Amino acid sequence: MTSDKKQWDYSQLRKYDLNFEQIPRVYYKDSKIDELLALNRPVVITGSNIVKPACERWNLEFLEDHLGNSDHTVYVSRNHVFKYYDEKKILSKSNPKGVKFKPPTRIVEMKVYEFMQKIRDWRHGDDRIYLQQSLNASVGQAIAEDFVRFDWQYVNGKQDKHNWGPLTSNLLFVAMEGNVTPCHYDEQQNFFAQVYGYKRCILFPPNQFECLYPHPIFHPHDRQSMVDFEKPDYNKFPKFKQAKGFETVLGPGDVLYIPIYWWHHVESLLSGGPTITINFWFKGGPTNIEYPLNDHQKVSIMRNIEKMLVEVLQDPKEVGPLLRTMVLGRFTENINN
Numbered sequence: 001m002t003s004d005k006k007q008w009d010y011s012q013l014r015k016y017d018l019n020f021e022q023i024p025r026v027y028y029k030d031s032k033i034d035e036l037l038a039l040n041r042p043v044v045i046t047g048s049n050i051v052k053p054a055c056e057r058w059n060l061e062f063l064e065d066h067l068g069n070s071d072h073t074v075y076v077s078r079n080h081v082f083k084y085y086d087e088k089k090i091l092s093k094s095n096p097k098g099v100k101f102k103p104p105t106r107i108v109e110m111k112v113y114e115f116m117q118k119i120r121d122w123r124h125g126d127d128r129i130y131l132q133q134s135l136n137a138s139v140g141q142a143i144a145e146d147f148v149r150f151d152w153q154y155v156n157g158k159q160d161k162h163n164w165g166p167l168t169s170n171l172l173f174v175a176m177e178g179n180v181t182p183c184h185y186d187e188q189q190n191f192f193a194q195v196y197g198y199k200r201c202i203l204f205p206p207n208q209f210e211c212l213y214p215h216p217i218f219h220p221h222d223r224q225s226m227v228d229f230e231k232p233d234y235n236k237f238p239k240f241k242q243a244k245g246f247e248t249v250l251g252p253g254d255v256l257y258i259p260i261y262w263w264h265h266v267e268s269l270l271s272g273g274p275t276i277t278i279n280f281w282f283k284g285g286p287t288n289i290e291y292p293l294n295d296h297q298k299v300s301i302m303r304n305i306e307k308m309l310v311e312v313l314q315d316p317k318e319v320g321p322l323l324r325t326m327v328l329g330r331f332t333e334n335i336n337n
């Protein structure tokens with residue numbers, strides 16, 4: 001029996017100058033879940049068996065014993081922030097028009113015992129680490145057994161009912177307390193299943209694009225917000241003041257639905273110990289073109305326009321000036337007269 005008593009307190013949440021509404025928590029059998037999924041609205045699914053076999057026995061020792069002997073992808077950061085970047089978009093001989101870029105984290109391959117040893121030995125001031133690895137055939141038998149016992153009937157049922165595309169991957173996240181994945185969006189539907197420890201998630205809908213200032217699409221930080229939530233530069237990013245987030249804290253067994261194109265920031269609670277999460281990423285469904293288009297379809301259109309302009313102009317630096325020429329004074333003035 002899980003108790004309703006809170007296993008964390010507000011002092012464990014990082015402080016941001018933002019307003020939040022709570023994401024609804026809904027029992028997994030409740031039909032309200034389907035209403036929210038159909039609308040692409042976030043919800044915390046409670047009481048489900050989606051990753052129950054993992055919740056029953058996965059912790060760091062268990063993963064150390066059973067994750068297998070292959071190399072795992074570990075991000076290393078000087079601080080608590082792990083901002084994702086696309087290595088393919090970094091300036092290189094093969095990408096001469098790419099932008100100059102200094103990666104904020106390093107990617108290191110290591111065995112699970114090396115990773116766990118580093119966590120055990122960690123002292124304040126040391127580099128932080130975050131394992132992010134897709135679950136694949138290299139995992140040991142115990143983990144494979146738990147994986148097949150996930151509630152696939154429930155997960156596949158939601159996938160079918162809401163016309164999502166195929167499951168693309170299950171990423172395993174093993175974080176140190178206090179680690180932060182800063183605000184970004186993904187182009188997939190996500191069931192984000194908490195297995196061990198507590199994570200705070202802050203979400204924003206796709207129509208807050210202007211408040212969150214994503215990097216340009218050709219930048220290695222494509223899909224990531226340029227705003228540093230801990231020290232927002234309101235001169236550069238004034239509309240961030242108007243951002244209004246949806247927040248929740250996930251504990252073991254909770255599954256957060258992160259709708260496609262929704263922004264999300266994820267933090268393992270301060271002084272909360274390590275965390276383990278598994279996500280379920282699904283392709284979006286076939287797009288139903290109905291007008292008016294929805295907000296995430298508009299983001300998708302903007303992405304396509306940006307992509308096309310980079311391609312035809314052959315220089316990312318020309319994209320902004322061209323768009324400015326096209327829009328300023330023509331689409332920014334009252335065009336009714």
Ligand SMILES: O=C(O)CCC(=O)C(=O)O
Pocket residue numbers: 173180181186190192264266267277279
């Ligand atoms: O758990 C995290 O740190 C990030 C998770 C995430 O961004 C995702 O599952 O899409």
Ligand SMILES: [Fe+2]
Pocket residue numbers: 184185186264
């Ligand atoms: Fe994500």
